[in-house]
Amino acid sequence: GENVEQHPSTLSVQEGDSAVIKCTYSDSASNYFPWYKQELGKRPQLIIDIRSNVGEKKDQRIAVTLNKTAKHFSLHITETQPEDSAVYFCAARRYVSGGSYIPTFGRGTSLIVHP
Amino acid sequence: DSGVTQTPKHLITATGQRVTLRCSPRSGDLSVYWYQQSLDQGLQFLIQYYNGEERAKGNILERFSAQQFPDLHSELNLSSLELGDSALYFCASSVGQGGTGELFFGEGSRLTVL
Numbered sequence: 001g002e003n004v005e006q007h008p009s010t011l012s013v014q015e016g017d018s019a020v021i022k023c024t025y026s027d028s029a030s031n032y033f034p035w036y037k038q039e040l041g042k043r044p045q046l047i048i049d050i051r052s053n054v055g056e057k058k059d060q061r062i063a064v065t066l067n068k069t070a071k072h073f074s075l076h077i078t079e080t081q082p083e084d085s086a087v088y089f090c091a092a093r094r095y096v097s098g099g100s101y102i103p104t105f106g107r108g109t110s111l112i113v114h115p
Numbered sequence: 116d117s118g119v120t121q122t123p124k125h126l127i128t129a130t131g132q133r134v135t136l137r138c139s140p141r142s143g144d145l146s147v148y149w150y151q152q153s154l155d156q157g158l159q160f161l162i163q164y165y166n167g168e169e170r171a172k173g174n175i176l177e178r179f180s181a182q183q184f185p186d187l188h189s190e191l192n193l194s195s196l197e198l199g200d201s202a203l204y205f206c207a208s209s210v211g212q213g214g215t216g217e218l219f220f221g222e223g224s225r226l227t228v229l
Contacts, residue, residue: 107157
């Protein structure tokens, strides 16, 4: 099955700094890589995603890059703000038998942005 | 609001007991996924149902079972509970079988086993 490694487990930055979270995956058949943000006590919510035919995607202060050859993808947050503080999960989605696509999640990165 | 409803929000029970967690997916979504979130363990995939049928299984213990009913709501049954089963259990739904991308998560059911 798929294995997703995520680093670092905790990331502490000053407001205005950039933050980078990295993930690696094992299954070359994975073709979709979403990132979810989970604020304290809340549900995970999709913030950005990238498909395997794209190398980079940006949405305002957030960007994701994908290196299929190396099987790793990264989340970049620029000009961090205190409200960016949350746990971020990467995931790699692959096709499984029966017509289903299952995302496997990393263990999460707790991002703390200090004012 | 994601449109996914989970009940109960909190549940406290004793070891050896059995509980049932309930999930109603977003209107129109046919797939339901169950995930377990323990401290430092991220989101562990348990099981997926699509239109009433089991489609994929993850790291789900034999003491756990699930089903999806004709009205598409799903239940996760946890039996012979152990202390280590204490966790936040999330249900998520998607339109198809996950090929379209986004999963919509409910607020979760926090289970505490004493």
